[in-house]
Amino acid sequence: MRKLLNTLYVTRQDSYLAKDGEALCVRAEKKTLLRLPLIGLQGVVCFGVVNASPALLHACAESDITVSFLTENGRYLASVRGPTSGNVLLRREQFRRADNPEARTSLARFFVHGKLVNTRTVLRRALRDHEHELDTEALNGAILGINSALDHADAAMDDDTLRGVEGDAARVYFGVFDQLILRRNEFPFTGRNRRPPRDAVNCLLSFLYTLLLHDVRSALETVGLDPQVGYLHRDRPGRPSLALDMMEELRPWLADRMALSIINRRSVKPSDFKADGAGGVTLADDARKEVLTAWQKRKQEELLHPFLEERIPIGLIPYAQAMLLARHLRGELDGYPPFIWR
Amino acid sequence: MLMLVSYDVATSDEGGPRRLRKVAKLCGDYGQRVQYSVFECDVDPAQWATLRASLLDVINPEKDSLRFYNLGREWKRRVEHVGVREPPQLDEPLIV
Numbered sequence: 001m002r003k004l005l006n007t008l009y010v011t012r013q014d015s016y017l018a019k020d021g022e023a024l025c026v027r028a029e030k031k032t033l034l035r036l037p038l039i040g041l042q043g044v045v046c047f048g049v050v051n052a053s054p055a056l057l058h059a060c061a062e063s064d065i066t067v068s069f070l071t072e073n074g075r076y077l078a079s080v081r082g083p084t085s086g087n088v089l090l091r092r093e094q095f096r097r098a099d100n101p102e103a104r105t106s107l108a109r110f111f112v113h114g115k116l117v118n119t120r121t122v123l124r125r126a127l128r129d130h131e132h133e134l135d136t137e138a139l140n141g142a143i144l145g146i147n148s149a150l151d152h153a154d155a156a157m158d159d160d161t162l163r164g165v166e167g168d169a170a171r172v173y174f175g176v177f178d179q180l181i182l183r184r185n186e187f188p189f190t191g192r193n194r195r196p197p198r199d200a201v202n203c204l205l206s207f208l209y210t211l212l213l214h215d216v217r218s219a220l221e222t223v224g225l226d227p228q229v230g231y232l233h234r235d236r237p238g239r240p241s242l243a244l245d246m247m248e249e250l251r252p253w254l255a256d257r258m259a260l261s262i263i264n265r266r267s268v269k270p271s272d273f274k275a276d277g278a279g280g281v282t283l284a285d286d287a288r289k290e291v292l293t294a295w296q297k298r299k300q301e302e303l304l305h306p307f308l309e310e311r312i313p314i315g316l317i318p319y320a321q322a323m324l325l326a327r328h329l330r331g332e333l334d335g336y337p338p339f340i341w342r
Numbered sequence: 343m344l345m346l347v348s349y350d351v352a353t354s355d356e357g358g359p360r361r362l363r364k365v366a367k368l369c370g371d372y373g374q375r376v377q378y379s380v381f382e383c384d385v386d387p388a389q390w391a392t393l394r395a396s397l398l399d400v401i402n403p404e405k406d407s408l409r410f411y412n413l414g415r416e417w418k419r420r421v422e423h424v425g426v427r428e429p430p431q432l433d434e435p436l437i438v
Contacts (some may be wrong), residue, residue, distance in 0.1 A: 009437045020372035026438050033438050034430060037372050037390060312436065 007043040008036065009316065010050045017044070019056040038063050045070065045222055045270045045319070068222045079221070087224035093329045094242075099249050105159045107245075107336065108232035112153045112166045114249030114338025119173045120146045121341055126180045134179045145172040162232065166248075177201075177256075182264045196280025200273035201279040204262065204291070208255035209247070211295055212318075216250065217243040219318035222327045246321055253341040254298075254314070262294055307337040344417035345390055345410055347373070347397070348380045364400045365408075368393065381427045382421075387393040 008024070015028040017104045023040065026034040038059060044054070044067045052067060060067050061082035068079040074143055082088075094155065097103035119182065123143050125137060149169035152279035156162040170192070178189040181201065189201040197203040213322030216239050230241025283291065308320060321339055328336040347369050351362040355398045369375070373383030385393060395407055413420050423429075 011391050015438065020370075021367050035374075036430075037370070037374070037383075039372060040384060049403060316437075 006040055007045060007319075008034075008041060009045045010045070011047045013049050015050050017046070017050065017052040019053060019059050022059075022122070024056060024060075029047055038065065038220075041065050043333060047071070053271065061102065066222070066224075069219075069341045070218050070222075091226050092222050092328060095229055096223055097329065098231060098235075103159065103229045105157065105162065108155060108162050109156060109335045109339050110158050110250045111232050112156075113150070113163050114242065114340060115166065116146055116153060116169055117340050118148045118249055118252040119169065120150075122180070122256060123173070123176070130182065133182060135176075136179055138176050139179055142172050142176040145169070159232065162309075166232070171213065173252075180232050180260050183266075186270050187263050196276065196282075198279060199281055200268075200270060201259065201263070203273055203283060204259045204268070205255065207288070207291060208259055208295070209251065211292075212247055212250060212255050213240065213243055215315070216246050216318045216322070219322040220246065220325075222319065223322040225322060225326060225329075244271075244320070246325065249338040250318065250321070255319075258294065258298060262291060267291075267294065343385065343387070343390070343415050344391075344413040344421075345373070345383045345385060346413055347383060347393075348409045348411075349397075349401070350379065350407045351401065355402070355405050357402075358405070361400055361402060361406065365397060365406075368396050368400065374429050376423075382429070400415065 001162045008026075011024060012026075012028055012033070015033070018025045018027060020035065022039070022046070023035050023037045025032050036093050041063075043065060044052075044060065046067065046069050046193050048071060050069070051157050057080050058170060059068060061080060064082050066079055066081040069077045071077060103316060120143055123139055123146070128132065146169050147163050152165045153162060153169075153219070156165060174192040174315070177192075178184055181187050181189055187199075189199060192276035193199075193202050194206050218225045220243055225242060227240040227243040228238075229235065230243075230245045233239065233244045235241060239308055247313075266288055268287050272284045272290075273281050274284055275281050299313060302311045303314055303315065303317075304310070305312050307318055307324065317339060324333065325336050327333045349365050349369075351365060353362055366375070366381075367424045369381035369383065372385055372389060374382045376382050383390070383393060394410070401408060
């Protein structure tokens with residue numbers, strides 16, 4: 001019988017982790033917030049300014065508990081792990097599947113499936129909420145296009161076909177994306193562009209994707225996967241391919257909808273976006289803070305995870321997905337369940 | 343499996359407070375304090391054997407008593423908490 005051990009997430013700033021007997025104590029402002037026996041823990045993830053005593057780190061290393069440190073925004077910084085972590089086997093399995101064309105395609109299919117279903121839901125939700133302000137014909141057409149892309153993706157036998165299907169569906173989706181912007185005359189959008197983003201909407205999307213990428217990458221590192229070896233995205237030096245893979249399913253409902261709500265709720269104005277002289281558009285400092293605050297708040301909202309059937313903060317969804325992927329690679333789950341938003 | 347450990351330690355006795363502290367500390371190394379003299383320990387059989395032996399080592403059987411309840415693996419439907427100070431559930435997401 002294998003017992004699934006728990007992970008402790010410490011998000012409270014200026015908290016102190018100490019060892020007390022064979023237990024971990026979380027202290028803040030001279031009070032003990034939590035006391036957990038080390039035998040029930042698998043990992044500790046610290047966000048931002050969290051201190052940990054050397055005695056605790058020694059004990060964690062000895063009991064095979066990984067302690068990771070991330071910035072407050074969730075960028076991965078470092079971890080302390082003992083000599084006998086199961087990660088090498090997990091990584092080997094990750095690499096083995098990346099080298100096997102069939103296994104690679106079957107994993108890539110999960111990510112594309114998740115992405116397509118979630119983009120379709122974004123469009124359907126917009127139709128439902130703002131039917132009279134939108135070009136319903138165009139949106140319905142796009143939904144049909146995504147439906148057929150979904151069929152093609154589920155039937156795709158190799159990863160090149162999958163990439164093609166995914167690219168076509170993205171063009172269909174971004175082709176009607178301007179319909180979802182209720183302030184179209186102030187925030188024109190004619191299609192996705194990047195490096196550099198050439199208008200305000202693209203600038204906002206790129207910024208949010210960066211935040212999401214950091215989260216997904218940290219989550220993968222935290223469960224012991226290599227963010228650079230992916231399935232849908234090809235290997236390229238420095239490219240976090242697996243993080244980009246896992247981002248696909250999270251992008252539409254996390255980042256795209258957030259960009260839309262920031263614009264539609266008038267949290268930003270067109271003058272918050274500045275041309276940088278090289279054809280690109282960047283965010284002004286105040287607006288950047290606005291977006292970061294919205295992002296952090298959104299991550300604290302709770303939601304029922306469709307597969308785990310547990311209420312978790314949205315910010316932990318990348319961790320839940322990374323854990324599910326690791327469990328699939330270890331053979332504990334038959335498939336990887338992408339995050340599907342309903 | 344979930345073991346419920348409750349204890350009475352004669353604190354008026356010489357060495358009593360010391361035994362009480364030791365018992366509480368041992369229980370805290372393996373489980374969660376749910377009431378003043380009651381701990382829930384989610385342990386495997388080997389860990390339980392260790393904990394049990396250490397507890398028996400500490401107490402004075404002439405003056406103190408221990409009670410162990412084995413709630414098994416399906417303990418969730420056998421436990422209900424009412425009132426203040428619900429202890430954290432160790433198998434649910436832990437976020438501070």
